[in-house]
Amino acid sequence: MxxxxxxxxxxxxxxxxxxxxxxxxxxxxxxxxxxxxxxxxxxxxxxxxxxxxxxxxxxxxxxxxxxxxxxxxxxxxxxxxxxxxxxxxxxxxxxxxxxxxxxxxxxxxxxxxxxxxxxxxxxxxxxRDKLINGPFIIDLYSQKITKNGQEIDLTPKEYLIMKTFIENPNKAFSRDELLNSVWGYNYFGDPKIIDVNIRRLRSKIEDDASSPSYIQTVWGIGYRWKE
Structure with missing residues (x-):
């Protein structure tokens, strides 16, 4: 009612x-x-x-x-x-x-x-089929991400990292947690792949990649998304 x-x-x-x-x-x-x-x-x-x-x-x-x-x-x-x-x-x-x-x-x-x-x-x-955080919108149906209405060109792994972050704002993720969430538990490659993808993501979504506002480094742990 x-x-x-x-x-x-x-x-x-x-x-x-x-x-x-x-x-x-x-x-x-x-x-x-x-x-x-x-x-x-x-x-x-x-x-x-x-x-x-x-x-x-x-x-x-x-x-x-x-x-x-x-x-x-x-x-x-x-x-x-x-x-x-x-x-x-x-x-x-x-x-x-x-x-x-x-x-x-x-x-x-x-x-x-x-x-x-x-x-x-x-x-x-x-x-209902969208995740919204600040200027970012994730369309879960099309698997596209926009910032201020402009689509961001992301790889499938970058998309999954962004989705994981925005679904869990302010949570500090270890590299292992991100690996398991995005690459799966059967991934046995170099964990530094997380750092490589984070650098690429920052270059695409941050206003200033050298001073990130959204994807923050948590020293000794990994990364977190600042809401």
Missing amino acids: AKILLVEDEVSIRGFLKINLMRNDFEVIEAGTGEDGIKMALQDKPDVAVLDVMLPGIDGFQVCNELRAKYPDLGIIMLTAKGQDMDKIMGLEYGADDYIVKPFNPLEVVLRIKAILRRIENKNEDN
Whole structure:
């Protein structure tokens, strides 16, 4: 059951919306001020927030800005007054996903919420086959790695080393652990092959290979990925 945060200071509008949302099987948490809305979001972690622009205390834009900073994947809908086009523009600039003009049909609010939830679900589906760490994205399906959207040309072993690192950020790996993970337990070659591959990887992924930011040397042990 999706959880909806409803922040509206007019009790009649808030109650009417709450009833209609609950009829559509949404769990509703509500607040009458921007400050309380932020507290409720931190406490209950909703899936979608519906924010009135004109709130006592901090306004809906400030609430939107704070929630977007804390929860990048939160769906946010702004309720704006009729004819206030600047409210729509400001809401979108502050990170809102959508806006609805008052007066509105509660069915429209329900449909907009469902549309945002579908987008969130589709985004989550897309990310299930990906590992994301800072500017790096590993596409597990295609076995490609990008940095800031640019594909990095890696050998199969370099790819597996990167995958091992990003799946285990901040873990110090010994050379033997990396050998077993990437080359397998039956590998009996020179363990220095790890150092060779690390040097190649650094030349491909680091901004400055001589002063690596991501693949760090752990003296006496091996290497680790700094998250």
